[in-house]
Structures are given as structure tokens and as C-alpha cells.
Amino acid sequence: MTDLQIRILKTGMRQYEFAKLIGMSDTWLSKTLRGTRPVTDGDKELIASALGVNVKTLWPKGKA
Numbered sequence: 001m002t003d004l005q006i007r008i009l010k011t012g013m014r015q016y017e018f019a020k021l022i023g024m025s026d027t028w029l030s031k032t033l034r035g036t037r038p039v040t041d042g043d044k045e046l047i048a049s050a051l052g053v054n055v056k057t058l059w060p061k062g063k064a
Helices: 003-010 015-021 026-034 041-051
Strands: none
Touching: 003 026, 003 041, 015 026
């Protein structure tokens, strides 16, 4: 399990609930978490903002 997945779990939400919160589908979030779709800067901002953290906390420099 990735740090991002753990952070989402710690919100108390299920994956589909978190996806709905950020306005995305569960499939989109699942593919993002598995790394089977590219993560754009906009995606990173959206996810980090919903988790209340800085993008660099989730994606340190040089990491997808």
C-alpha cells in the first residue's frame, strides 16, 4: 500500500468516497493509485488539496 493510499484511508473515507469528493470516478482514482495512468500536475494539486497537504509531501521532487 502506498503512502497516498494510506493517507486516503486515514481520512475515514472509502476510495470511491474520496474519488467523489474530488470530482473524479473511482476508476480514475484506482488507476491513479496503481500508477496505470499518468498523474498530471493538476491531479496532484487536486489530491493534495483534498488531503490538506502540500503536493511535495505526496510527490517529492523527481517522483511521479
